[in-house]
Amino acid sequence: xxxxxxxxxxxxxxxxxxxxxxxxxxxxxxxxxxxxxxxxxxxxxxxxxxxxxxxxxxxxxxxxxxxxxxxxxxxxxxxxxxxxxxxxxxxxxxxxxxxxxxxxxxxxxxxxxxxxxxxxxxxxxxxxxxxxxxxxxxxxxxxxxxxxxxxxxxxxxxxxxxxxxxxxxxxxxxxxxxxxxxxxxxxxxxxxxxxxxxxxxxx
Amino acid sequence: xxxxxxxxxxxxxxxxxxxxxxxxxxxxxxxxxxxxxxxxxxxxxxxxxxxxxxxxxxxxxxxxxxxxxxxxxxxxxxxxxxxxxxxxxxxxxxxxxxxxxxxxxxxxxxxxxx
Numbered sequence: 001x002x003x004x005x006x007x008x009x010x011x012x013x014x015x016x017x018x019x020x021x022x023x024x025x026x027x028x029x030x031x032x033x034x035x036x037x038x039x040x041x042x043x044x045x046x047x048x049x050x051x052x053x054x055x056x057x058x059x060x061x062x063x064x065x066x067x068x069x070x071x072x073x074x075x076x077x078x079x080x081x082x083x084x085x086x087x088x089x090x091x092x093x094x095x096x097x098x099x100x101x102x103x104x105x106x107x108x109x110x111x112x113x114x115x116x117x118x119x120x121x122x123x124x125x126x127x128x129x130x131x132x133x134x135x136x137x138x139x140x141x142x143x144x145x146x147x148x149x150x151x152x153x154x155x156x157x158x159x160x161x162x163x164x165x166x167x168x169x170x171x172x173x174x175x176x177x178x179x180x181x182x183x184x185x186x187x188x189x190x191x192x193x194x195x196x197x198x199x200x201x202x203x
Numbered sequence: 204x205x206x207x208x209x210x211x212x213x214x215x216x217x218x219x220x221x222x223x224x225x226x227x228x229x230x231x232x233x234x235x236x237x238x239x240x241x242x243x244x245x246x247x248x249x250x251x252x253x254x255x256x257x258x259x260x261x262x263x264x265x266x267x268x269x270x271x272x273x274x275x276x277x278x279x280x281x282x283x284x285x286x287x288x289x290x291x292x293x294x295x296x297x298x299x300x301x302x303x304x305x306x307x308x309x310x311x312x313x314x315x316x317x
Contacts, residue, residue, distance in 0.1 A: 007263070009263060009264055010263045028254070030278075030280075031231065031279075032254075034230070034278055034279045035232045038233075038277055042236075062249035062252065070251065071254050071255050071258060
């Protein structure tokens with residue numbers, strides 16, 4: 001448990017390290033300088049010449065730049081740092097040429113808008129299921145006149161009743177007629193509206 | 204280059220913690236020298252590798268750092284063990300002792316038992 005907590009804490013600090021870059025860079029440089037000075041002084045006390053003392057200290061450290069590099073890698077998250085750097089760079093480049101940026105933005109906006117509109121239509125027409133219990137099993141029945149002159153005739157009420165009573169292939173049957181219009185008025189002072197509706201008889 | 208051993212992965216943190224426990228607050232250079240001396244100069248340690256390790260320990264909350272002044276009046280960043288660090292040291296020491304015990308058993312068991 002405490003191990004998880006430790007690495008969580010470390011990750012969080014590394015994430016924060018992405019932000020406070022310059023100060024922490026300066027602090028580590030100061031720390032490295034103090035390290036080298038301490039080492040050089042020790043070497044001088046051991047009887048080395050100043051150049052040799054400095055050279056030895058640098059060799060034992062393993063290179064200033066390499067050390068800084070390794071330290072930076074550990075301090076923050078290099079991947080995230082690079083990503084932020086790329087973003088900033090990209091943003092600056094966009095600002096540099098507002099004309100082409102504008103054109104691209106408009107093109108993208110139109111493209112996204114058009115796709116959204118298309119998708120809205122496709123969704124409501126093709127994808128969104130009908131508001132019935134078992135939409136894939138819906139079937140529409142018509143009456144057809146024997147001479148084929150009226151293939152999609154409305155069914156008469158009595159015939160519907162006979163279908164309903166005598167057929168066993170359907171779990172339910174309903175009848176509706178199209179094209180009626182009604183005036184609806186709101187209950188608490190809303191304006192009346194004319195709506196198209198279908199009459200439907202379920203049971 | 205030489206027949207000095209490199210520092211094994213993961214052992215550097217333990218050496219740092221142990222050094223800080225023994226000597227109290229110390230700067231990076233002091234820790235590096237101490238580790239080298241304690242190993243009887245058998246260990247080749249790039250002092251530079253110490254700093255990322257110190258940073259990691261600090262991020263994990265095992266040590267704390269603070270700027271101070273060294274014996275010969277130099278500014279230096281001092282590291283000291285925290286309570287969490289002390290616990291971590293205990294745990295890691297235990298783990299190492301266990302690993303050593305196991306390995307020792309393997310080494311003494313070279314003769315097939317009859």
